[in-house]
Each structure stands twice: as C-alpha cells, then as structure tokens.
Amino acid sequence: MQIVKLPKxxxxxxxxxxxxxGEIHAPIKKDENTYLFSKIEDLSKIELNxxxxxxxxxxxxxxxxxxxxxxxxxxxxxxPQDNLNKKYVLLGVHSCDIHGLKILDLVFSxxxxxxxxxxxxxxxxxxxxxxxxxDMCFCRSMETDFVEDGFDLFLSDIDDSYLVRIATxxxxxxxxANQSLFKEVDKEDIAEYxxxxxxxxxxxxxxxxxxNLPEIMDLEYESKIWEEIGEKCLSxxxxxxxxxxCYCYDxxxxxxxxxxxxERRRQWDSCLFKDYALVAGxxxxxxxxxxxxxxxxxxxxRGFVAQYGRPSCVGCGxxxxxxxxxxxxxxxxxxxxxxxxx
Amino acid sequence: MAKPKVGVFGMTGCAGEQIVILNCEDELMDxxxxxxxxxxxxxxxxxxxxxxxxxxxxxxxxxxxxxxxWLKKIRKRSRLLIALGTCAVWGGVAAMKNEVSPQxxxxxxxxxxxxxxxxxxxxxxxxxxxxxxxxxGCPIEKEQFLQAIASLVHGDIPVLxxxxxxxxxxxxxNTCLLVEKSELCLGPITVAGCNARCLSYGIPCxxxxxxxxxxxxASEVEILKEKGFTLGDIRNQLxxxxxxxxxxxxxxxxx
Ligand code: SF4
Ligand code: SF4
Ligand code: SF4
Ligand code: SF4
Ligand code: SF4
Numbered sequence: 313m314q315i316v317k318l319p320k321x322x323x324x325x326x327x328x329x330x331x332x333x334g335e336i337h338a339p340i341k342k343d344e345n346t347y348l349f350s351k352i353e354d355l356s357k358i359e360l361n362x363x364x365x366x367x368x369x370x371x372x373x374x375x376x377x378x379x380x381x382x383x384x385x386x387x388x389x390x391x392p393q394d395n396l397n398k399k400y401v402l403l404g405v406h407s408c409d410i411h412g413l414k415i416l417d418l419v420f421s422x423x424x425x426x427x428x429x430x431x432x433x434x435x436x437x438x439x440x441x442x443x444x445x446x447d448m449c450f451c452r453s454m455e456t457d458f459v460e461d462g463f464d465l466f467l468s469d470i471d472d473s474y475l476v477r478i479a480t481x482x483x484x485x486x487x488x489a490n491q492s493l494f495k496e497v498d499k500e501d502i503a504e505y506x507x508x509x510x511x512x513x514x515x516x517x518x519x520x521x522x523x524n525l526p527e528i529m530d531l532e533y534e535s536k537i538w539e540e541i542g543e544k545c546l547s548x549x550x551x552x553x554x555x556x557x558c559y560c561y562d563x564x565x566x567x568x569x570x571x572x573x574x575e576r577r578r579q580w581d582s583c584l585f586k587d588y589a590l591v592a593g594x595x596x597x598x599x600x601x602x603x604x605x606x607x608x609x610x611x612x613x614r615g616f617v618a619q620y621g622r623p624s625c626v627g628c629g630x631x632x633x634x635x636x637x638x639x640x641x642x643x644x645x646x647x648x649x650x651x652x653x654x
Numbered sequence: 655m656a657k658p659k660v661g662v663f664g665m666t667g668c669a670g671e672q673i674v675i676l677n678c679e680d681e682l683m684d685x686x687x688x689x690x691x692x693x694x695x696x697x698x699x700x701x702x703x704x705x706x707x708x709x710x711x712x713x714x715x716x717x718x719x720x721x722x723x724w725l726k727k728i729r730k731r732s733r734l735l736i737a738l739g740t741c742a743v744w745g746g747v748a749a750m751k752n753e754v755s756p757q758x759x760x761x762x763x764x765x766x767x768x769x770x771x772x773x774x775x776x777x778x779x780x781x782x783x784x785x786x787x788x789x790x791g792c793p794i795e796k797e798q799f800l801q802a803i804a805s806l807v808h809g810d811i812p813v814l815x816x817x818x819x820x821x822x823x824x825x826x827x828n829t830c831l832l833v834e835k836s837e838l839c840l841g842p843i844t845v846a847g848c849n850a851r852c853l854s855y856g857i858p859c860x861x862x863x864x865x866x867x868x869x870x871x872a873s874e875v876e877i878l879k880e881k882g883f884t885l886g887d888i889r890n891q892l893x894x895x896x897x898x899x900x901x902x903x904x905x906x907x908x909x
Pocket of ligand 3: 551
C-alpha cells in the first residue's frame, strides 16, 4: 500500500478539495461528549478527534427509515424519489466502524443482494482516521483496532502530520488531485508512526476475551445471568440502533388516505422489541425480556460466528455508552465466561 | 363500498384530539372523501345521535357517571371503538390524583358550587367498554391519526409503533439526556410515535404518550434513583399521564 504524508496545516485545503468527489460528511460535535456524522458546510466544524458518533456510519447505507418504492393501481411500482446515485465522501471513519461496514457488506451480499445498500456503498468513498481509545473501546479484543481495506484513504495522526495510506484508485485520485499538499514519508515519520501505534495499545482499559466464547455461550444458555440482565433491560432498543453491525429492519406498507396508493418502507428494528419475534397466530418465541437480551448476545457472539466466521461486534463501545440500564457487553461476556470456568 | 359511518366524541379532556383532527387542514377534504362523519359536535352543527356507526373515535377520560352511560351507548352503536389520546387510553392528567377522594377534590376546586354535579375517579375508556384500538398521545400525533384512518378504510387494524421513545430518540441521533446529563427522562418506558418530539428540542420525555408495552418500571426507577432523584419525584412524573395503568399500579402497590 502506498503511504504519503499530509502535514496538518494542509488538512483544510485537502478536505476542501474533496468536495469534487462528493458531498462531504464528517463527525461534528453535538454536545459535551457526543458527536455525529453530519453534512459539512463549514470545514472548521469537522472534529477528527472524537471518541464515537451516536449513530454509526451505517446510517448512510441503511438509513434509519427509507422508502423502498411507491405503489398505485395506475402506475404500479415506482422507485423511491431520493437519488441513490448521489456521491458522498465520508471522512473521519474509525477503524472499528470500517470493520462494521465490512460486516454489513457480508450480510447484504448474501443470497439476496441488497441493491439499496450496495448502490449507496458504491457511491460513497471512505476516508478513515486513526483514534485514541477511551474506556469503553474494546476494538483490540475484537481485532478491529486496525483496518487494511474497506477505505479509500486512511489518515493516521503522527502529531504534526497524518500518514495517509492509499488503498484504492479513487483514493489515489484524491491524493493526485491535491498532489502539492502531500509529502514523501521519511524514516522519522515511520518511527513516529510505530511509536504511536505501540503507545495506543496501552490506552485500552477493557478487554473481551474471545477464546472459546461461542462454546461458552452454548454451555451457559440456561444461565441465570440472562434473567438478571432481563430484569434490568428496558427493551428500549437503544443498543441495536447505535450498533454499527445490527442490521435488522422491519418492512411495512404506509397507505395514503385513499387506501389504494402508498409506499413500502423499511425501518431499523431490534430483537429487543417484544413484537420482533411475534408470528402469525399470536405466538411469540421470545416473549420474555431475558430471552431477547440473550438473543442479542447470542447473535453477536455465537450465531454470527457460526455463519460468517467472526463475531459481529466490533468493540466500538456505543452500546456501553448509551444503555440507560448500564448493561455492558464486556461485563456480560466476562460474567458468562466465569460462570463456565469457575 | 359505502363509506364507513363515523362519530367523533369527547369525554372529559382538553379536546386536544378533536383539535388535532381539525388541524389536518390539508387532509380534511380527503378524510371526508373516505369517511361519512355523522357526529362530531366540535365541528358540526347537525349530528345524528342514533344511527349505527362503523367507527367511533372517543377522546377524554370518564370522570362522571353520565359519561359512563354515554360511552356505553356509543359502544352499542358502533362496530369499532377507538380511543384517541392519552386521557382516553390511560386516564391522562385527570387521573393524576385518583388516590384522593373525588369529593375532596371537588370541594377544593369548586367549593359549594361543586354540589350540582357528580364525579368519579378518572378512568380510561377500557375500564368501562371494550376498546378495539388505541391511538395515544397528549395530544395524538396527526400522522398517526391519518395512518390509522388509512388502515381502517383499507380494512386493516392499524399498526403503530410498540417500541419505546428511546428508539426514535436514537433514530434522530439525539444526545441522551438520561445517560449524558442525568435528567429525569421517561423515554425508555414511554411508547413511541411522537418521533421523540421533546428530546429533539432538548427537553426530557415526561411520558405523555403513556407506558410502552411491558414497561420495566422497576428498572427505570432504579436508574433514576441512582441519578439522585427521590422516589417522590419519580412517582409524580410517572403518574402524571397514566396513573391508572396496570404496570404503575402494580409497581406502586407492591412497594
Ligand atoms: S455490540 Fe456494542 S460494542 Fe459491539 S459493535 Fe455493537 S454497539 Fe459496538
Ligand atoms: S438480531 Fe438483534 S443483535 Fe442481531 S442484528 Fe438484529 S437487532 Fe442486532
Ligand atoms: S440499551 Fe440497554 S436497556 Fe435498552 S434494550 Fe439495550 S440492553 Fe436493554
Ligand atoms: S434522552 Fe430519553 S428518550 Fe432519548 S435515549 Fe435517552 S432516555 Fe431515551
Ligand atoms: S417525547 Fe415524551 S413527552 Fe414528548 S411528546 Fe413524546 S412521549 Fe410526549
């Protein structure tokens, strides 16, 4: 992979030049401790030193709610009005979130390829940025603290500059279009990069041990721990909404008053919702809250591993930060492990 | 197919639901195209009080013995009875002080003049009659009302969100006032449908739409106590809109 250097004083010029490649979206500060990806009109609003955004970048590819098509007896089915082909540049994506997108790619490219998702994916370039973990990050445990593909450019902070990894020809075009802003990488830069990478490892405060976890989950299927968490959980759905790898959605028709025309919509869903597992005839195979919480963890750490060979959690810490009941995935998994090994 | 015959009725409340319906200015003509409105006192001068109805929309809580009789009569006339608004669905603000005797409340508010009418503890419609469907909200959301009509006209029972306000709050990417700012937010136990209206203005949810299905009151109370709120504060907030709700009754009588 080709690596070049972008001195920080050139960052604004570089970011400004990116608008040629699409509408720029990047993290901005929302509140004291919260950030979100947003359309950028003023480059000075971009916040590249952030911990995590409230919603992950999945919102750009699988929007929280969208119209899939409109229908009417006269015109039949019509495509949605929003332009799926619009170009975007998503700037400032963390390694864990890029892994999150790679996981969604796996899911949506299965037997039935999701063209809504992939059209947006194809039209959005990704520029990653390095980060300093906080006390809720455990991407290192999930092997998502470093990323080798899934981006066009990746910016790694080495104090007065960024080392820029170029991963695609589009990324190369972005650099070439602004060639004068970039410099060659020298030995000191590499040394600084290595030093930073090593130093970063020391910042992790929490760890989720993956070894044997799927088997442990099976062994602890009937554990009392699930009921304890079920007592605390509010089924509020927050943890699924904020998760970069939760991909469940509900599909429904929204009728107009004439009762004939309308649109088919989809919206994020969550296995924590009581009606998620409600089927025709009124049967609900996960009517207990404890069964639903358990399902969330099983899907992430057991079911997904069986299907795709890796857990679907990327260790971003969003569910830890935002669960009102302070249910913490790392604590839960650690408890489950110790139940098996004590 | 003939248009469904409809009545809109108000028990005790602020008439907010009826105002929301009348505020559907751009849609009123379309509503009239699909519904045959036979009775709607707030909006029409000629009302049919006897005919059979297909749908009765009823707002407000029952706070007088006469209202109970009237409600039962409406129920008899109508194929479907739909509760509109938090008062009709949960009892609403009128039920906030149900533990105090109606006599004492009446004396305090109306003095001797209160003698001319009777009052009973405020109750939602389902305490007296079968309710086929509920659209909660204080007041109801216009979009939900229109959705409900569209589904009913199509012959379906409407499907409205059953999840909590938090979900909509997150879909709108709001900063969590409960987690980040330790404010008293009832979003986790309140049913969605308002698109997290208050949170999007930076105001905590006070639960005006009533409890979500299977609301985990015990956990919400624990969370709020840990943030420093007293049980009194929490109870007052919880009982503002839906005091008669079974989840709340059970929680508070158990204690
Ligand atoms: S489960 Fe939690 S930590 Fe893991 S990816 Fe989802 S939100 Fe992030
Ligand atoms: S089943 Fe649950 S945990 Fe799995 S993707 Fe869906 S919402 Fe997320
Ligand atoms: S965020 Fe917490 S309380 Fe809400 S559904 Fe998830 S685990 Fe339950
Ligand atoms: S602010 Fe309230 S409604 Fe929004 S996520 Fe937090 S607890 Fe839920
Ligand atoms: S956010 Fe809460 S208080 Fe505000 S409208 Fe919605 S349910 Fe009512």
